[in-house]
Amino acid sequence: MTPECAGPECVTCSDAAVPVxxxxxxxxxxxxxxxxPGRxxxxxVALVDAGVGDxxxxxxxxxIAVVPDES
Structure with a gap:
């Protein structure tokens, strides 16, 4: 049986994490x-300590991670 990808949430298709x-x-x-933009x-966010703007x-x-603020 081959797993099907239903969208960007498919864990079998990509190891990439997306910054948002x-x-x-x-x-x-x-x-x-x-x-x-606009979406x-x-x-x-249960696994990380994130706040608005992070x-x-x-x-x-x-x-899976909070990106450090480099400013």
């Missing part, structure tokens, strides 16, 4: 992030 900015924290360890997505690396719908 947290725009709003939601209950239950979730957040809205700006995935592209938001809901992701889990850039996080997301893989398969899960934030």
């Amino acid at each position: 900015r947290v725009s709003r924290l939601l209950p239950d360890g979730l957040a809205l992030v700006e995935a592209a 938001t997505e809901e992701v889990s 850039v996080v690396l997301v893989h398969a719908g899960e934030a």
